[in-house]
Amino acid sequence: MNLNIALLPGDGIGPEVIQQAVKVLNAIAEKYNHSFEFKKASVGAIAIDETGNPLPDETLQICADADAILFGAIGDPKYDNNPNAKVRPEQGLLKLRKSLGLFANIRPLTTYDALIHKSNLKAEVIKDTNFVIYRELTSGIYFGEKQASEDGNEASDICKYTVEEIDRIAHLAFKAAQVRRKKLTLVDKANVLETSRLWRKRVAEIAKTYPKVNLEYLFVDNAAMQIILNPKQFDVILTENMFGDILSDEASVISGSIGLLASASIGSHTAMFEPIHGSYPQAKGKNIANPLAAILSAAMLLDHFELYEEAETIRTAVEKSIELNITTPDLNSTNHFSTTNVGNFLSDFI
Amino acid sequence: MNLNIALLPGDGIGPEVIQQAVKVLNAIAEKYNHSFEFKKASVGAIAIDETGNPLPDETLQICADADAILFGAIGDPKYDNNPNAKVRPEQGLLKLRKSLGLFANIRPLTTYDALIHKSNLKAEVIKDTNFVIYRELTSGIYFGEKQASEDGNEASDICKYTVEEIDRIAHLAFKAAQVRRKKLTLVDKANVLETSRLWRKRVAEIAKTYPKVNLEYLFVDNAAMQIILNPKQFDVILTENMFGDILSDEASVISGSIGLLASASIGSHTAMFEPIHGSYPQAKGKNIANPLAAILSAAMLLDHFELYEEAETIRTAVEKSIELNITTPDLNSTNHFSTTNVGNFLSDFI
Ligand SMILES: CC(C)[C@H](C(=O)O)[C@@H](O)C(=O)O
Ligand SMILES: CC(C)[C@H](C(=O)O)[C@@H](O)C(=O)O
Numbered sequence: 127m128n129l130n131i132a133l134l135p136g137d138g139i140g141p142e143v144i145q146q147a148v149k150v151l152n153a154i155a156e157k158y159n160h161s162f163e164f165k166k167a168s169v170g171a172i173a174i175d176e177t178g179n180p181l182p183d184e185t186l187q188i189c190a191d192a193d194a195i196l197f198g199a200i201g202d203p204k205y206d207n208n209p210n211a212k213v214r215p216e217q218g219l220l221k222l223r224k225s226l227g228l229f230a231n232i233r234p235l236t237t238y239d240a241l242i243h244k245s246n247l248k249a250e251v252i253k254d255t256n257f258v259i260y261r262e263l264t265s266g267i268y269f270g271e272k273q274a275s276e277d278g279n280e281a282s283d284i285c286k287y288t289v290e291e292i293d294r295i296a297h298l299a300f301k302a303a304q305v306r307r308k309k310l311t312l313v314d315k316a317n318v319l320e321t322s323r324l325w326r327k328r329v330a331e332i333a334k335t336y337p338k339v340n341l342e343y344l345f346v347d348n349a350a351m352q353i354i355l356n357p358k359q360f361d362v363i364l365t366e367n368m369f370g371d372i373l374s375d376e377a378s379v380i381s382g383s384i385g386l387l388a389s390a391s392i393g394s395h396t397a398m399f400e401p402i403h404g405s406y407p408q409a410k411g412k413n414i415a416n417p418l419a420a421i422l423s424a425a426m427l428l429d430h431f432e433l434y435e436e437a438e439t440i441r442t443a444v445e446k447s448i449e450l451n452i453t454t455p456d457l458n459s460t461n462h463f464s465t466t467n468v469g470n471f472l473s474d475f476i
Numbered sequence: 477m478n479l480n481i482a483l484l485p486g487d488g489i490g491p492e493v494i495q496q497a498v499k500v501l502n503a504i505a506e507k508y509n510h511s512f513e514f515k516k517a518s519v520g521a522i523a524i525d526e527t528g529n530p531l532p533d534e535t536l537q538i539c540a541d542a543d544a545i546l547f548g549a550i551g552d553p554k555y556d557n558n559p560n561a562k563v564r565p566e567q568g569l570l571k572l573r574k575s576l577g578l579f580a581n582i583r584p585l586t587t588y589d590a591l592i593h594k595s596n597l598k599a600e601v602i603k604d605t606n607f608v609i610y611r612e613l614t615s616g617i618y619f620g621e622k623q624a625s626e627d628g629n630e631a632s633d634i635c636k637y638t639v640e641e642i643d644r645i646a647h648l649a650f651k652a653a654q655v656r657r658k659k660l661t662l663v664d665k666a667n668v669l670e671t672s673r674l675w676r677k678r679v680a681e682i683a684k685t686y687p688k689v690n691l692e693y694l695f696v697d698n699a700a701m702q703i704i705l706n707p708k709q710f711d712v713i714l715t716e717n718m719f720g721d722i723l724s725d726e727a728s729v730i731s732g733s734i735g736l737l738a739s740a741s742i743g744s745h746t747a748m749f750e751p752i753h754g755s756y757p758q759a760k761g762k763n764i765a766n767p768l769a770a771i772l773s774a775a776m777l778l779d780h781f782e783l784y785e786e787a788e789t790i791r792t793a794v795e796k797s798i799e800l801n802i803t804t805p806d807l808n809s810t811n812h813f814s815t816t817n818v819g820n821f822l823s824d825f826i
Contacts, residue, residue: 216667278674280637281673282636284635285617318617319622324631347722351729355729369722371697373700375701
């Protein structure tokens with residue numbers, strides 16, 4: 127298969143981990159006779175430094191022309207505590223999602239037996255946890271109209287959803303549940319929000335066309351508890367943009383390391399794959415960042431093109447590296463390996 | 477001291493746990509020569525059944541006339557999965573908060589050594605956790621304008637904040653931090669929301685008048701992780717309404733039992749005290765509900781009137797009951813006690 131892959135390494139540790147993912151994808155291409163072409167483009171704080179724009183037109187064009195996008199991370203602390211900054215790295219990511227119509231963010235959550243002791247949660251609570259979060263990604267309060275009054279005395283953000291926005295991701299989530307354990311949990315705040323009531327109404331409607339899937343509802347506050355109290359109860363979680371942001375980061379603590387969690391953002395025309403960890407600026411340039419999340423994101427990319435065996439090969443290699451303790455300091459306090467060495471081990475193993 | 481206390485037992489297990497709290501308050505009144513007068517009023521699903529209104533005018537009047545309010549719980553499953561219900565029990569609670577101006581919801585989070593093993597989190601992670609969440613309670617997306625289009629094709633909720641709404645709770649939170657470990661963490665989503673940027677701007681401004689308090693910022697998604705990754709880092713958490721709803725329920729898992737967590741909702745004229753657990757309809761009438769959260773809410777009520785010794789007496793009694801395993805089934809799988817018996821033990825002990 128020929129694939130054109132746009133590479134958006136971004137900020138902080140993004141470039142280092144993306145480099146390892148490319149190494150691994152090249153090893154896969156060689157082993158299975160595929161041709162993967164990579165085109166690099168800039169995004170985030172580094173793009174602001176270079177061009178003043180967190181998502182330069184050229185980057186958007188490269189992404190639009192690509193079959194898929196591999197994304198590193200964005201964000202720089204110099205923007206975080208400045209409420210007056212007019213341009214922010216995050217705007218690049220948000221605009222990318224919106225422009226490419228990447229409406230479904232998919233985050234799988236599983237545990238690795240060899241790492242189960244790393245989690246702050248007790249082993250018996252998390253062992254065999256296996257769920258996936260479907261987070262709506264191009265609407266809700268992220269993209270509704272925002273206002274700040276001239277006198278600086280008030281501000282507002284609108285959360286808005288249409289039936290179409292709810293339906294398209296709901297169908298994806300139900301389809302996923304159908305080939306998993308057939309349970310879908312809609313997380314909302316229908317006892318307070320009008321948008322949540324619309325979600326509940328539509329999802330109940332759509333559920334009728336997936337009669338084998340068992341639909342449950344959970345208020346977001348309760349969901350935030352249940353993810354820690356009993357994570358094994360979940361199969362597919364479906365939720366809106368802001369709640370999904372919070373819950374998927376919360377759920378990452380189950381695994382014991384955010385350095386292991388991959389995600390896909392799916393649209394009707396293209397798809398983007400990215401580790402869920404941030405730009406981790408403290409680790410930048412130190413060759414200590416965990417590349418596994420980026421590498422597992424590359425595996426999700428292969429899955430997306432139905433290269434299931436290839437994706438599985440990556441996952442097996444990752445499991446091996448964890449088993450053998452060939453891992454970065456976040457997973458390995460004694461005899462640890464560098465970002466580059468973990469990437470080398472995996473590409474050699476493949 | 478003479479206190480007029482409005483009792484709003486509400487739904488589910490509310491009446492059973494409030495009864496025990498009253499028992500304990502009566503024991504305190506006797507021991508310390510106070511006079512507590514209780515006036516009962518209905519709220520929630522039970523008020524809808526009786527009057528069609530989740531917050532009857534009479535209830536509101538009783539609350540407005542009282543020195544403080546002791547609240548049980550509201551909610552009934554018959555309303556949860558009905559997106560078309562025009563009247564909901566939760567409206568009673570929201571209207572009560574708004575009408576009485578209860579703008580600050582305060583939820584302390586500590587652990588009990590004797591119960592530390594009950595938590596899903598590892599003992600070493602949670603031992604000595606001690607923080608308090610200040611959640612804004614009368615504004616934000618809960619109370620902004622809501623719309624559902626006539627054709628049912630879209631819906632919206634507005635999140636709005638004014639400087640006054642931010643300032644009054646920020647001052648309370650800084651004052652609390654000043655007499656605690658002098659750290660305040662503002663949780664927001666300033667990289668996306670205009671309202672969060674207003675919060676950040678105001679809180680930074682107000683921080684200047686509390687120079688001894690160390691102010692930190694955390695994005696809400698990161699906060700949802702940090703609460704589990706390292707709960708001991710927190711002293712006072714300040715946040716807006718919706719984020720506070722999610723994070724305070726999430727934080728409840730630290731304690732090992734939601735049946736232990738109390739809260740206060742403070743306004744400029746009155747204050748309300750309530751356990752954070754819900755109406756737990758499955759347990760209703762079975763005399764198995766844990767009354768400790770309601771009883772510890774009564775202790776917060778006494779604190780509010782500066783009856784510190786009295787409040788401490790309740791807390792000591794609660795600790796004793798936990799030490800002696802005189803607790804309900806949620807805390808005690810073998811030789812457990814009924815709701816009533818726990819209340820009796822505590823009032824006798826006092
Ligand atoms: C960087 C930020 C805007 C983004 C979000 O909130 O969506 C991030 O937290 C994420 O989840 O991808
Ligand atoms: C019942 C509900 C409306 C309420 C809220 O969301 O505020 C509850 O979850 C709470 O936290 O007191």
